[in-house]
Every structure is written in C-alpha cells, then in structure tokens.
Amino acid sequence: MMTPQSEAELAALIADARGPLAVQGGGTRGFSGTGDVLSAAGLGGVALYEPGALTLVAGAGTPVAEIEAALAAENQRLAFEPMDHRTLLGTTGTPTIGGVMAANVSGPRRIAVGAARDFALGVRFVDGSGRIVKNGGRVMKNVTGYDLVKLMCGSFGTLGVLTEVAMKVLPRPEIEASLVIDTRDAGQAVAALARGLGSPFEVTGAAFLPDRGAVVRIEGFDGSVAYRLGALEAALAGFGDIERLEAEASRTLWRGVRDVARFAERDGDVWRISVKPSDAPAIVTALPEESDYMLDWGGGLIWVLCAKGTDLRARIAPCAGHATLIRADAPTRARLGVFQPEAPALAALTNGVRARFDPRGVLNATSAQAA
Amino acid sequence: MEMPVPNPAVLARKAQLVKRLSKVLPADAVISEITETRAYECDALTAYKCAPMVAVLPSTTQEVSDVLRICFEEGVPVVPRGSGTSLAGGALPTADCVILGVARMNEVIETDYANRIIRVQSGRTNLSVTGAVEEDGFFYAPDPSSQLACAIAGNIAMNSGGAHCLKYGVTTNNLMGVTLVQMDGTVVEIGGGYLDAGGLDLLGVICGSEGQLGVVTEATLRILHKPEGARPVLMGFDDNEVAGECVSDIIKAGVLPVAIEFMDRPCIEATEAFAGAGYPDCEALLIVEVEGSDAEIDDQLARIMEIARRHNPVELRESKSAEESARIWLGRKSAFGAMGQINDYMCLDGTIPVSALPFVLRRIGEMSEKYGLRVGNVFHAGDGNMHPLILFDANKPGDLELCEAFGAEVLKLCVEAGGCLTGEHGVGIEKRDLMHVQYTMDDLEAQMAVKDVFDPHWLLNPAKVFPLDASEARRVVAIAAQ
Numbered sequence: 001m002m003t004p005q006s007e008a009e010l011a012a013l014i015a016d017a018r019g020p021l022a023v024q025g026g027g028t029r030g031f032s033g034t035g036d037v038l039s040a041a042g043l044g045g046v047a048l049y050e051p052g053a054l055t056l057v058a059g060a061g062t063p064v065a066e067i068e069a070a071l072a073a074e075n076q077r078l079a080f081e082p083m084d085h086r087t088l089l090g091t092t093g094t095p096t097i098g099g100v101m102a103a104n105v106s107g108p109r110r111i112a113v114g115a116a117r118d119f120a121l122g123v124r125f126v127d128g129s130g131r132i133v134k135n136g137g138r139v140m141k142n143v144t145g146y147d148l149v150k151l152m153c154g155s156f157g158t159l160g161v162l163t164e165v166a167m168k169v170l171p172r173p174e175i176e177a178s179l180v181i182d183t184r185d186a187g188q189a190v191a192a193l194a195r196g197l198g199s200p201f202e203v204t205g206a207a208f209l210p211d212r213g214a215v216v217r218i219e220g221f222d223g224s225v226a227y228r229l230g231a232l233e234a235a236l237a238g239f240g241d242i243e244r245l246e247a248e249a250s251r252t253l254w255r256g257v258r259d260v261a262r263f264a265e266r267d268g269d270v271w272r273i274s275v276k277p278s279d280a281p282a283i284v285t286a287l288p289e290e291s292d293y294m295l296d297w298g299g300g301l302i303w304v305l306c307a308k309g310t311d312l313r314a315r316i317a318p319c320a321g322h323a324t325l326i327r328a329d330a331p332t333r334a335r336l337g338v339f340q341p342e343a344p345a346l347a348a349l350t351n352g353v354r355a356r357f358d359p360r361g362v363l364n365a366t367s368a369q370a371a
Numbered sequence: 372m373e374m375p376v377p378n379p380a381v382l383a384r385k386a387q388l389v390k391r392l393s394k395v396l397p398a399d400a401v402i403s404e405i406t407e408t409r410a411y412e413c414d415a416l417t418a419y420k421c422a423p424m425v426a427v428l429p430s431t432t433q434e435v436s437d438v439l440r441i442c443f444e445e446g447v448p449v450v451p452r453g454s455g456t457s458l459a460g461g462a463l464p465t466a467d468c469v470i471l472g473v474a475r476m477n478e479v480i481e482t483d484y485a486n487r488i489i490r491v492q493s494g495r496t497n498l499s500v501t502g503a504v505e506e507d508g509f510f511y512a513p514d515p516s517s518q519l520a521c522a523i524a525g526n527i528a529m530n531s532g533g534a535h536c537l538k539y540g541v542t543t544n545n546l547m548g549v550t551l552v553q554m555d556g557t558v559v560e561i562g563g564g565y566l567d568a569g570g571l572d573l574l575g576v577i578c579g580s581e582g583q584l585g586v587v588t589e590a591t592l593r594i595l596h597k598p599e600g601a602r603p604v605l606m607g608f609d610d611n612e613v614a615g616e617c618v619s620d621i622i623k624a625g626v627l628p629v630a631i632e633f634m635d636r637p638c639i640e641a642t643e644a645f646a647g648a649g650y651p652d653c654e655a656l657l658i659v660e661v662e663g664s665d666a667e668i669d670d671q672l673a674r675i676m677e678i679a680r681r682h683n684p685v686e687l688r689e690s691k692s693a694e695e696s697a698r699i700w701l702g703r704k705s706a707f708g709a710m711g712q713i714n715d716y717m718c719l720d721g722t723i724p725v726s727a728l729p730f731v732l733r734r735i736g737e738m739s740e741k742y743g744l745r746v747g748n749v750f751h752a753g754d755g756n757m758h759p760l761i762l763f764d765a766n767k768p769g770d771l772e773l774c775e776a777f778g779a780e781v782l783k784l785c786v787e788a789g790g791c792l793t794g795e796h797g798v799g800i801e802k803r804d805l806m807h808v809q810y811t812m813d814d815l816e817a818q819m820a821v822k823d824v825f826d827p828h829w830l831l832n833p834a835k836v837f838p839l840d841a842s843e844a845r846r847v848v849a850i851a852a853q
Contacts, residue, residue, distance in 0.1 A: 052619030053725040053755070075625060104567065115567055117575060118544045133817040134810070139722040140754035141541060141794035143530045143579050144802070144809055145836060146818040150543065150575020154567070171625035194485045200508075200596045224667045276564035278485045300486075300566050322569030340569045345559045350571050352824035357817070 003042040007124065007132060007163045013038065014161065014362070015130025023157035023364045025061060025099030028092070029085045030327070031156050031338075033364035040098045043163050046070055048138070054169050055121065055138050060098025060162040067097055071169055079170040080116050081107030087259040088270060089327055098162040104154030107258035108205040108217070111197065111297040117153035119168045125152055125160035128358025138166040151353070157364040159357040173219035177229055178205070178250040181214040182240040187281040189214035190299035192239035194277060197298045199235055201228040207257045208295040213240065217254060262294055263305045269328040271312045273302040275321035283316055311336055372419055372460075372800050375834050377467035378850055381447050385424055388445050388469070392427055395437035400475070402426040411470045414455040414462040415517070416801060418771060423450065423464035430475045432550055432558060432588040439586065440556030442469055446852070448830050449554070451582035453525025454496065456517040458718060459799030461529060461581050465834060471586060473524045479503045480589060488547060488564050489594050493524035493587045497531075500592060509594045512539035515795070516707075527587050530579030532795035537753035538629040538662075539595070541795065543578040548591035551577060551584070554826045563591055576821055581797055582832045584825040598662035601629060604672050605699045606679045607653035607686035611635060612729035614655035617682045618752045619725055621659065626674050631753035632658040632703050635732060638710070638747035638760070639702070645709030648702030651686035657752065658703055706749045707760070713745075714762040717774050721785030722756045722794035731788050735759055735781055742777040744770075756794035757785065783808050798836045806838050815841050828852055 004010040014021070020035030027039070044061040051074040058067055064082060071077050082105045084095055099105070101123070106115040122136030135148035152159060181192050189208035196203045196216040205217030216236075218228045233242050245253060256262065263270050268291075275283060277299035284293050284302060291306040304312060309332050313323050322340035325333060342350060358365075389403045402408055403425045412420040424447075429435045442449050452462040452472045464470050476492035482504060483489070489511070491500055497518040500511040514533035515521055521531070527549065532541040539545070548562030561577070562568030577584050608614040618631055634642070634656045643650055650656055657679075661671040672689050679687055690696040702709075710716050723731050732748060739746045745762045759781055763774035782792045782802065786809050792802045806815060819837060822829065822845075829849040833842070 050724065050726055052623050054622055055724065074623070104572070106567075110566065114540060114544050117567075117572060118540060127817065131813050131817070133814055135814065135817070137789070137791045137809075139724060139756075139790045139794070141532050141536065141722050141751070141756045142791045143532075143795055143797050144791040144793050145798060145806060145815070146821055147530065147543065147576055147579045148817060148821070150572045150578075151821070153575070154572045159571075171622070171627060174625065191485075194487075198484055198487055198509075198596050200599050221667075221670060223670055224663060227664060227666060274565045274567055274569070276483075276486050276488075278483075297566060320563045321565045324569075342570050343560070345553075345557050346561065346570065346573070349559065349573060349824060353571060353573075353821060356820040356824060 001037040001039055003039045005042045007043065007126065010043070010161060010163060011126045011130045011132050014126050014128065017362045019362070020365045021362050023161050025096030025102065026063070026094040028089070028095045029099055029103055029105070030089050030091065031103055038161065040161055040163065041094070041096060047164065051076060055166060056169050057138055057164065057166040058097050059164055060096060062097050064095045064097055064100060072172070075172045076169045077172045078119070078167070079109055079113045080119050081109040081258055082116060083107050083258050087261050087264045090265070097165055101153050101165050102155065102157050102162055108207060108254055108296050111206055111300070112202065112204040113170070117150050120149045120153050120165060121168055122166035123149050123152050123162055124164040125162045127160040128360060128363045133160065136166065140168055158354055159363070161363065174221045175225055175247055176217060176219040176250050177225055177247060178215050178217045178245040178253060179229065179232055179236065180212060180243040180245060181236055182243070183213055184210060186210070186284050186295065188239060189295065190277055190281055192236055193298040195235055196232055199232065201232050205254055205257070206298040208299065209262070210294065215253060217250060257294070257296055260303050263292070263303065266305060268305045269308050269310060269332060270326045271304040271306065271323050272326050273304065273312070273316055273321060273323040275300060275302065275316065275319050279319040279321070283319060286315055308332060313340065373839060374421070374465055374800070375839065375846065377465060381467040382424065384445055388441070388447060389425060391441045392425065392438060395441065396427060396429060396434055400428045400430070411452065411464060411472070414457040414460060416458055416460040416463065416799065419460055419463055419800065421464050421466055423468050423470040424466060426470040426472060428472050428475050432552060435471065435552045435586055435588050436556040436558055438469070438471060439552055439554055443555045443828070443830065446828070446830070448833055450832050451524070451528065451586045453494065453522030453528065454520050456521040456525065457529065457797065457799055459793070459797040459801040461797050461799040461835060463800055473522060473586070473588065476588060483564065484509065486564050487594055488591050490589060490591045491523060493527065493590055494522050497521050497523060497526055504594050505597070508597050510597050511592055511594055512545055513542050523590055523592070524587055527578050527590060528580065528582045529797040532756065534630045534632065534751060537631060537751070538627060543575060545593045546574065546578055546590060547593055549574060549577060549587045550589040552586045552588055554585065554828065554830050581799065581836050583822050583836060584831065599664045600668060601660055601662045602668050602672065602690045602696050603658050603660040603699045604675055604690065605686065605688040606657045606659070606684045607651035608655045608682065608684055609653055611655045611732045613682050614657055615725065615728040617657065617679055620678045621675055622753065624674060624678055626661070626671055628659045628675070628753065629662050630658070630660045631751070633748070633750035633752035634703065634706065635748040637745060638706055638749050641709040641713060641747055642702040642706050645712055646702050646705035648698060650702050653685045658699055703749070710747050710760045710762065715765040716760045716762050717778055719759050719761070719778050719781055720756060720794045720796045721782045721790060721792055722754070723785050723788045723790035725752065725755045727788035727790070728752070731757070731784060734784055738777060738780055742773055744774060744777055755790060779805060800835055803836060804838045812841065819845065
C-alpha cells in the first residue's frame with residue numbers, strides 16, 4: 001500500500017504510476033478499484049476550524065471521528081449525517097472525510113439539509129496526470145468559476161484523489177425526538193412521511209421500517225421540539241397510532257437507519273435505490289420474495305436486501321432514478337455493475353469528463369468501468 | 372473591458388444563418404434588424420453594450436435544439452440569456468453572436484406536493500415559481516434580489532443566492548434535475564424528481580457554469596412548505612468589529628437565523644436620507660431574522676438579543692408585528708436605491724470568512740480615501756457575502772475606470788482574506804480577468820477541460836468566466852475549425 005504523507009508526494013506517485021491504482025481513504029466503503037492500493041490516510045489533520053464561521057478545513061485522510069470530536073467540542077456537527085459503512089459491509093478500518101466526500105455519503109438528514117456535496121465548500125485534489133488542482137474555497141457562497149467541488153463529490157476517486165476538503169458545519173441542536181406512526185403499509189407510510197415533510201415543522205428524518213412503522217424526527221431547542229412534536233402528532237393522527245421516542249431512543253433508531261443496521265450480518269446482496277418518494281410503494285411491492293427493505297428520505301431512498309445475484313435494476317426500470325449495488329460478491333458486481341448505466345448522451349459526457357481528468361485511466365479505473 | 376474581435380467569417384454568413392433559423396422558428400422569434408437586436412445589447416451590467424448579430428426566442432426544447440444545431444453547423448457563437456439581469460455581464464453579446472433568449476419558455480410543467488418538487492420551463496421568473504405554489508403554502512427558497520425579473524435559467528447559470536441562503540442554500544442546493552441542450556443540439560436529461568442524480572455530479576457543475584456548457588430548458592426544483600412566520604430584530608453597534616463578533620457569537624450559540632444582514636455607516640446614512648426607516652445613528656447595523664411559530668420566534672429572538680446585549684448595542688429593536696418587521700427591513704431593502712440616488716454605483720459581491728470582516732471593512736475604508744470614491748457596505752453577514760457599493764459618476768471621464776480599479780483591489784483583498792471573487796453574481800466579463808488572482812493555470816485548466824467536453828468548439832458564451840489569455844488557445848482553435 002502506498003500512503004503518501006504530502007500532496008506533493010501523492011502527485012509524484014500518480015504521475016509516475018505504471019498501472020491502475022486502487023484509490024481509498026480508510027477503505028471501509030468498498031468502492032475502490034483494483035490495482036496498487038493508494039491510500040489518502042496519510043494526508044490527515046484538521047487544518048482550520050472556525051466555529052463562528054461554521055467552517056472546517058481538513059486533510060482528506062482525516063478520520064471522520066476526529067472531525068466529529070472537534071465539532072462536538074464546539075457543539076457543532078456534520079449535518080449531512082454521513083453513514084458509517086462498516087456496520088453494513090463488515091469492513092474494518094477508519095472512515096476518512098475524503099472517503100465521505102468522494103462517495104458523497106449522506107444519511108437520513110439529507111432530506112432536510114442536503115447531501116455531503118451540499119456541505120463541501122472547497123477541495124484540493126491530484127488528477128490522473130498528477131496535476132494539483134484546487135477549486136472552491138472556504139466560504140459559504142462562491143460562484144467563482146465552475147463548481148468542480150460538486151463534481152469531485154461522488155466521483156469515487158475516478159477524477160482525482162482528494163487531498164483536502166473545506167466544509168460547512170452546523171450547530172448541534174439542543175435535543176431531538178421522534179414520532180413512530182404505527183403502520184405496516186409502505187403506501188400509507190410514504191403518505192404520512194410526505195405529510196410531515198410537506199409541513200412547516202422542519203422534519204429532519206423521515207423513514208419507514210416495515211416491522212416498526214413510519215418515523216419522523218424533529219430537532220432543535222427544547223420548547224420548539226415539544227411544540228412541533230405536538231403539531232405533527234395532530235397532523236399525522238389519521239395515519240395510525242403514534243408513539244413518541246425521546247432523545248436517546250430517537251438517536252439509537254436514527255443511527256440504525258443511517259448505517260442500515262437492519263441488514264448487517266444478514267446474507268444477501270444490498271441495493272441502494274434513489275427514486276421519487278411516491279414511486280417507492282410500487283417498487284417495494286414488486287420486490288422478489290424473501291427480500292427485505294427499508295425506506296429513508298421520505299421514501300426516496302430504498303434499501304433492499306435480496307437473494308445474491310438478483311438484478312434489481314430491471315425491476316425499477318419504469319421509474320426514474322438509479323440503483324447502486326452496495327454489497328455483493330465480486331462476480332455479481334462484475335456482472336451487474338455497481339452503478340446504474342447511463343443513457344448514451346449522458347454517458348458520453350461522463351466518459352468525456354473522466355478522460356480529461358484521468359487520461360491514462362489509472363484512478364479507480366475498474367470502479368469507473370462499473371459505472 | 373476587452374472582448375474578442377468579431378469573426379468576419381461569421382458576420383459574413385448572417386443572411387444564411389437568418390434564413391436557416393427562420394425555417395425552424397416562427398417569424399416573430401428571429402430578430403435580426405439592428406434596431407431590434409439593440410434591445411439585447413446589454414444585461415444589468417450596463418457599462419458594457421454590444422448588439423448581437425441575431426437574437427432568437429425559441430418556445431420549446433426542440434426549437435432550442437434546432438437553433439443550437441444550426442449555430443453549431445455554422446460555427447456561430449451563442450450567448451444564452453435568461454431575463455438579462457446579470458450584474459456581471461453574463462449575457463453580454465458579442466457582435467458576431469446569436470442571443471438565445473428563453474423568456475418565452477415560462478410554463479409550469481408539473482407541480483408535485485407529495486414529492487415536494489416543481490418542474491418548470493427555464494424562462495420562468497424566480498418569483499413566479501413561488502407564485503405557482505404559494506397558495507398551497509409552499510415556496511421556492513433561493514431569493515436573489517432581482518427575483519421579480521430574473522429567470523430560473525439565469526439562476527442556474529449563475530448559481531444564484533439571496534438573503535435567505537444561510538438557512539436554505541443557494542440554487543445548486545435546491546436544483547434536482549435539468550433538461551440540457553448541448554451546443555450540437557443533443558438533448559440530455561440529468562436528474563429529476565429523485566435526490567442525488569446518479570453518476571458524476573454533472574448537475575453540480577452545470578449549475579454555475581454561466582451558460583458555457585449548454586442551455587437549460589427545463590428544471591426540477593425543490594419546493595418547501597412556508598414557515599409559520601418570520602420576524603427580525605434590529606441591532607446597532609458603535610463598531611464594525613463588535614458587530615462582526617456578535618454575528619459570530621449568534622452562530623456559535625446554535626441559533627441558525629434565516630438571514631443576518633449587515634449595513635455600515637455610509638449605507639445607513641444613505642438609506643436614512645432616502646427611506647427614513649428610523650435606523651439608529653451608528654457604525655454598524657444588523658438585521659437578524661428567524662422563523663417558526665410565534666412562540667418559537669420569541670424564544671429564538673430572546674436568545675439572540677441576550678447575545679447582542681453582551682456586546683453593548685446602541686439600539687436593540689425586536690419586531691412584534693408584521694408592520695414592525697416591514698419597518699426594520701425597509702432601509703435594507705432600499706439600500707441599493709438609496710445609493711443609486713446619490714450616484715452611479717458598482718456593486719461587488721466578493722465573499723470573505725466572517726472572521727475577516729473587521730479587517731476587510733477597515734481596508735475598504737482606506738481604499739475609499741485613496742481612490743476618492745465613496746463606498747457603502749451592505750452584507751449577507753451570516754455567510755460572508757459582501758456587497759460593497761462603490762459610487763462613481765458615469766458622466767465624468769475616467770471615473771468608471773477608477774471605480775473598476777478600486778473594485779478589483781477590493782476583490783483581491785477578499786481573496787487574500789481567504790475568500791473569493793464572487794459569492795452569487797458570477798464572473799461573467801466583470802471578474803473574468805481577475806480569475807488569475809484566485810486560481811492557478813492548472814486550476815483554470817481543470818475547469819476549462821469540462822467545457823472542452825460539453826462544448827468542444829467553444830461556441831457557448833466563449834469570452835466569459837476565463838481570462839481571455841487563458842482561454843485564447845482554445846478559442847483560436849475553435850475559430851480555425853470553422
């Protein structure tokens with residue numbers, strides 16, 4: 001494994017690469033390609049943190065836990081609630097902030113505040129030719145030139161290796177609480193979640209656990225949370241009996257949703273499907289027998305556990321959206337592809353951008369092919 | 372401001388081009404008489420004017436595709452135009468270009484409350500997107516101050532912000548999908564009613580690309596339910612630095628206001644003379660607005676005022692009613708008009724880290740003395756997005772140039788302080804040649820590489836965003852290819 005200790009060293013390694021590189025941060029998310037492992041873990045450390053400006057800049061290899069601890073000390077947090085893939089994938093290692101951004105990893109709060117990409121303010125990276133590039137900065141509003149920050153988020157290391165990211169952070173709310181609406185029906189649940197999300201009460205989580213019910217989360221100051229819980233209870237009363245979850249129980253439940261703990265240590269492939277929330281009920285009804293699922297993002301994110309080797313994409317084809325194969329053995333990943341194939345015109349643009357940023361195809365090339 | 376010399380070969384083909392365009396567009400959608408093309412000679416950066424060769428006003432994605440394909444085949448540059456409200460010259464024509472205006476494409480295609488999205492044609496104005504859903508209690512969050520006139524197409528091109536983006540984000544955070552027509556006429560669908568369009572985040576790079584990657588004809592936007600209410604508190608301080616500290620302390624305390632606006636003394640004085648909003652006589656004024664139910668607002672304002680009191684404000688005025696709120700906002704909302712009444716002005720929008728605020732304001736004050744031009748600062752303080760308004764006299768020879776030199780120095784200062792050249796207006800032609808201050812050639816190459824993919828012949832809005840010397844090689848090759 002190559003673990004460069006500086007951006008310059010990383011740039012030299014990539015420029016001199018003779019074959020494919022498997023780019024990774026902590027290696028916990030299962031997205032890196034094949035080839036010589038190139039780890040960004042050596043590029044760690046919080047470079048700047050201004051709580052009063054809600055900004056933090058860190059080396060890409062900085063452990064997520066280190067950033068979360070620094071933020072917690074100032075009563076702030078990464079609001080997009082990045083998932084920890086170790087629970088679901090059974091991986092070991094240390095998740096890094098570079099990995100979070102490269103894979104655009106967001107959790108339940110994405111529905112309310114945005115994805116990892118929405119909190120990324122600036123990046124530094126080394127492209128496939130070994131060229132060092134910076135884009136964006138460390139201020140909240142920045143339209144100076146093209147937004148390559150977004151392009152790098154969710155590029156899974158195929159356009160360049162991140163060396164530093166600047167992020168917007170947010171205050172940690174005083175308390176949280178949740179409501180569990182007792183329903184077993186996905187259609188009913190999505191309707192209830194839509195009612196909550198379409199209210200003025202700032203729902204920050206909206207999930208459906210088929211054996212538990214539809215869950216909405218509220219966060220903020222004590223009095224405000226109490227008020228909004230009451231208002232939501234009234235608004236959602238028609239959908240089923242409602243149970244309140246106070247702070248600790250709420251936190252535990254949402255951590256499980258975030259990390260898809262439901263499918264941990266259970267056999268089968270895991271798919272992550274992004275659709276219009278109202279399309280979710282029909283999709284989950286049509287899942288193969290013996291599958292399990294849960295909904296996040298008001299129904300817009302479907303997590304499915306199904307028999308190994310099942311091609312779920314064929315089943316969502318009539319709906320707009322995309323399905324990613326998150327957990328499967330290598331032959332299945334190779335056969336079905338990890339990422340949703342794109343329409344030809346879009347694929348031409350994607351391939352064109354990849355070819356410009358990594359002309360030799362050395363960065364996570366096998367991942368890119370799967371895309 | 373330098374613009375490329377019009378390509379005589381393109382100018383010579385005008386008649387042929389008009390003939391071809393007239394075959395795919397209705398007669399009233401092709402404008403080629405000089406008396407009429409002059410209507411498109413500038414956008415809101417009125418210091419620069421140039422009538423286009425032709426202007427077209429297509430009504431459908433198909434028509435846009437036809438126009439672009441013809442211009443592609445003829446090798447004619449195209450400058451897309453929303454409503455022409457750009458403050459950066461984003462829609463400034465060249466004499467050899469076709470202006471492609473999307474103003475006729477203003478329909479709502481779909482409103483979907485269950486999924487909290489609206490699909491519109493891109494010529495629809497920002498405010499009328501909210502207008503389409505507000506009876507049902509919803510709104511579209513990004514609110515640039517030109518929202519009555521500006522088009523969604525332009526909002527996407529410039530990644531427009533607004534006063535309320537501290538809480539709701541800017542255009543890119545509220546954009547879920549687009550129909551994009553490429554320069555060769557190819558129509559691409561990206562994203563839609565679902566979150567995080569799959570594959571590379573092309574939507575993210577299209578938003579803010581200033582019409583250089585393609586023409587957006589339709590967009591899927593996130594809509595939100597309106598808050599139950601909103602009320603501001605006004606606070607005055609004797610010192611810019613103290614006001615800056617107060618902003619920082621409010622944010623650190625865990626209250627996230629929907630807007631924090633800042634005005635300095637020159638701006639306060641100008642607006643008082645103009646609008647008489649009853650602002651205190653002080654160095655710095657903050658307007659902090661929060662949202663929620665009445666009780667929630669009371670609670671948040673109480674927390675904010677407690678923090679403000681620790682900084683010895685000269686005035687602290689909490690709104691208790693819609694009327695009082697309007698009064699507090701009156702001066703802020705008249706600020707641009709008030710400054711405009713004094714003289715012509717240039718409005719910059721460099722962004723800085725909030726912590727650098729006192730230093731930057733002090734330096735701008737010193738520069739104001741040096742250049743002999745007055746400047747007032749209105750400011751989205753929560754996110755560091757400055758708006759220095761530099762006053763000059765357009766009728767006085769040399770004053771515009773002096774003002775531009777002053778502006779350039781302010782923007783360089785913003786970059787030195789850890790910020791950027793433009794927070795929400797875009798680069799256009801105005802800040803084009805300052806891009807070297809913020810980015811190295813490698814940084815610019817990486818950005819231009821994206822344009823190479825979307826528009827290999829560099830025909831879309833080619834003389835914008837990138838310094839002319841940086842983009843010259845590409846533009847020369849493109850012209851030779853014709």
